[in-house]
Amino acid sequence: MLKVALNARATNVVWFDTLAALLEACQVDDPDWVVLDVDTKDGDIDELLAIMTRITHTQWVLLTDGAPFPAWNHHAQDMAATVFRRPIDKQAFQHLVIDQMRGEDRGQSQGTPVITSQADQYGYLLGSSSPMLALYRQLQRLGPTKANVFIIGESGVGKEHVAKTLHGLGRPTDIDGMERRSQGGDAPFMAVNCGALSPELIESELFGHVKGAFTGAHQDHQGIFYQAEGGTVFLDEITEMPQSLQVKLLRVLESGEYRPVGSTRNQKANVRLLAATNRDAQEAIQQGKLREDIYYRLAQFVVTVPPLRARGDDIHALTTHFLAELNFNHQTTVSISDNALEHVQHYHWPGNVRELKHAIEHGFLLSNGCIEVTDLPANVMADDPSTAVEALSLPEGIRLDELEKAAILQTLARCQGNRQRTAKALGISPKTLYNKLQQYHALSSD
Secondary structure (H helix, E strand, C coil), X not given: CHHHHHHXXXXXXXXXXXXXXXXXXXXXXXXXXXXXXXXXXXXXXXXXXHHHHHCCCCEEEEEECCCCCHHHHHHHHHCCCEEEECCXXXXXXXXXXXXXXXXXXXXXXXXXXXXXXXXXXXXXXECCCHHHHHHHHHHHHHCCCCCCEEEECCCCCCHHHHHHHHHHCCCEEEXXXXXXXXXXXXXXXXXXXXXXXXXXXXXXXXXXXXCCCXXXXXXXXXXXXXXXXXXXEEEECHHHCCXXXXXXXXXXXXXXEECCECCCCCEECCCEXXXXXXXXXXXXXXXXXCCHHHHHHHCXXXXXXXXXXXXXXXHHHHHHHHHHHHHHHHCCCCEECXXXXXXXXXXXXXXXXXXXXXXXXXXXXXXXXXXXXHHCCHHHXXXXXXXXXXXXXXXXXXXHHHHHXXXXXXXXXXXXXXXXHHHHHHCCCHHHHHHHHHHHHHHHHC
């Protein structure tokens, strides 16, 4: 069956009558697939086991009569090999082996490799849609100043990239006949995620502390404001900052001074302050998440970063950018199908640019050389009618073990039988997937 099916597809198949001949060939070239009858005892089994360990990318298919052989079982589990016990289930063999071999041949030849980015760039930001061009013009005017800027945008739009671009736009300016530099160049940029630090630590992190200020303060610590001297402090998710600390930050904004924890002396704050949130600022004020006085101090200028769904052709350009970077970093030539690209362009991207980047990485890892719709994350695929129907085709009242089996087999089918891709998509180890498939195979043989 294997010979007829693969020869008909012009797949490069080499047949060996003896184990010795296979061993000799493996010394010369690493095969993509090896289908081996392990009941053949005509050669050096130990040498073959060593080769199985050495050739890590080869997919092994083992045929056996089922007699216990611990050495084979151990290697099959460690390498996520497919083991068929006689009598061999032809349908399972077709699904797990032949279709997968054909899929690899098709995947390697589909589409034009994406090796160049089509995304224009401004500072740390990518894209050239009308909303982004308007943003760039705003940043050009604000960049050279020392004005505080409040950046508003949904999660994943790139608010920190906006802050870094504002910081980098600092350049010499002539004021009253004197040349002054705002930021940029070698000036430090310090970013703090206010939601990632505990209320007990964030004050010390921002303003520093002196030795003995609290339990565990064994030496002086210079805070972010000191480390960012002459540069920029970026407070991300400022609405997550405790109200008590917002009061102290207000004092810095009003007087330009701060006091390290446990100290009796004030220090000057020579920094530009940028802040960001993914909340609506007025709602945050009403909910008590953000003090109104500190908002108006920070919001000398408000910059709104557009969501990805409002950026039109930028979605296509960013897709090429992320895929070209992946191909460059991994020395590959992966492409993306027209169907997948169209699907990406029509998805609503609630996670914005961050979600798009992760989706392209997901498709890159699961593809056979060309990203298809089925290689994209499940939440992205949900917009596709064919995958949506399949996802909803489970009968009512299905048992939990049957639900797990259906999820594994459907994912295996979407990954064209590739066990490594299936394991990654399901978030389980290849060994766990192997054990599950062996269990299903044993049940079907009973």
